[in-house]
Amino acid sequence: MSAIAPRPAIVTDFSLVTGLSQSRTPLQRRISAMAGMYADQGAAQRLAQEDVLVYEFFDMGVPDSPGEVAYGTSITYPGKVGDEYFMTKGHFHSVLDTAEIYYCLRGRGLLMMENPEGDVQWEELTPGKGVYVPGRYAHRSINTSPDEPLITFFAFPGHAGHDYGTIESKGFRKIVVERDGAPLVVDNPQWAQ
Amino acid sequence: MSAIAPRPAIVTDFSLVTGLSQSRTPLQRRISAMAGMYADQGAAQRLAQEDVLVYEFFDMGVPDSPGEVAYGTSITYPGKVGDEYFMTKGHFHSVLDTAEIYYCLRGRGLLMMENPEGDVQWEELTPGKGVYVPGRYAHRSINTSPDEPLITFFAFPGHAGHDYGTIESKGFRKIVVERDGAPLVVDNPQWAQ
Numbered sequence: 479m480s481a482i483a484p485r486p487a488i489v490t491d492f493s494l495v496t497g498l499s500q501s502r503t504p505l506q507r508r509i510s511a512m513a514g515m516y517a518d519q520g521a522a523q524r525l526a527q528e529d530v531l532v533y534e535f536f537d538m539g540v541p542d543s544p545g546e547v548a549y550g551t552s553i554t555y556p557g558k559v560g561d562e563y564f565m566t567k568g569h570f571h572s573v574l575d576t577a578e579i580y581y582c583l584r585g586r587g588l589l590m591m592e593n594p595e596g597d598v599q600w601e602e603l604t605p606g607k608g609v610y611v612p613g614r615y616a617h618r619s620i621n622t623s624p625d626e627p628l629i630t631f632f633a634f635p636g637h638a639g640h641d642y643g644t645i646e647s648k649g650f651r652k653i654v655v656e657r658d659g660a661p662l663v664v665d666n667p668q669w670a671q
Numbered sequence: 672m673s674a675i676a677p678r679p680a681i682v683t684d685f686s687l688v689t690g691l692s693q694s695r696t697p698l699q700r701r702i703s704a705m706a707g708m709y710a711d712q713g714a715a716q717r718l719a720q721e722d723v724l725v726y727e728f729f730d731m732g733v734p735d736s737p738g739e740v741a742y743g744t745s746i747t748y749p750g751k752v753g754d755e756y757f758m759t760k761g762h763f764h765s766v767l768d769t770a771e772i773y774y775c776l777r778g779r780g781l782l783m784m785e786n787p788e789g790d791v792q793w794e795e796l797t798p799g800k801g802v803y804v805p806g807r808y809a810h811r812s813i814n815t816s817p818d819e820p821l822i823t824f825f826a827f828p829g830h831a832g833h834d835y836g837t838i839e840s841k842g843f844r845k846i847v848v849e850r851d852g853a854p855l856v857v858d859n860p861q862w863a864q
């Protein structure tokens with residue numbers, strides 16, 4: 479006889495105001511870890527001196543299997559590198575054809591998406607908006623608010639995995655800059671075919 | 672050559688205040704659809720006359736596959752049937768070993784869980800709390816607030832499916848009633864082995 483062990487539910491606090499938790503520690507990404515991703519390299523190097531915190535997010539360590547759901551909050555802080563808004567590194571999933579849902583809790587921004595075939599999409603994030611990123615699309619959060627953190631709750635299949643390398647070496651096809659006080663999506667001058 | 676078609680992101684508004692959407696229609700469950708699930712059958716029959724709305728939730732119709740994530744909000748209204756709090760029907764997943772994350776946006780309640788082996792767990796839901804329901808556990812939301820809707824954002828694997836029948840015929844092992852103005856978890860007198 480094989481007994482099936484009980485499995486405890488996991489309870490975590492994710493503040494609706496800060497996105498942070500009192501019981502778990504987020505992963506943090508500072509400007510120094512992604513300075514090369516911004517178009518204005520001079521501005522990026524200057525900010526890297528102070529090593530400003532750009533974003534943080536939770537990895538809850540759920541098992542790596544299709545029956546599980548990885549989840550947590552992501553907090554991208556307000557700021558710019560030159561005229562380019564603070565953003566996450568962005569990634570494809572290692573299992574490329576896996577989707578992800580982002581639900582915006584606070585702030586204002588864009589979710590940038592592109593697939594390997596070059597289809598580019600972006601959607602606005604405002605509180606209460608859910609954006610379902612289809613499988614095969616890399617995704618990046620971009621905070622376009624002057625003063626508020628962009629906070630999302632995200633969920634994706636446990637077996638998805640992360641491919642950061644493709645974006646690290648090629649970039650996204652589009653970037654988001656401030657023009658006349660408003661966000662504008664423009665071609666990425668650094669994008670590598 | 673096989674071209675891979677672009678796939679649009681899906682954007683939906685889910686109010687952080689009401690849980691409802693201006694662009695999508697939720698599924699609604701009225702007391703008449705679940706009167707037999709409450710311990711006080713007389714009270715349930717009386718409420719069924721007015722056919723009170725107990726809860727509503729979204730089925731976004733994502734494809735039924737492990738690379739997808741089903742998601743939406745669930746809104747359980749305040750109320751009682753006798754001294755038993757309003758609740759969702761609750762279900763197992765058809766693919767039993769699939770998990771689900773519930774993130775509480777508003778209100779107060781409990782998430783009741785049990786597995787086929789009889790392990791019973793429950794966790795409090797308050798704003799900002801995330802409860803990860805492990806695979807193999809049936810789950811039900813219960814609103815213990817006197818006046819506020821219990822609103823959660825949920826996500827589960829696309830291939831999970833729903834088994835409502837097991838709970839409809841057996842019930843959960845525990846129910847939640849008001850005693851001296853506070854919620855109390857007690858044995859379900861109707862529970863069928």
Ligand SMILES: [Mn+2]
Nearest residue numbers: 571578617634
């Ligand atoms: Mn992702």
Ligand SMILES: [Mn+2]
Nearest residue numbers: 764771810827
């Ligand atoms: Mn479920």
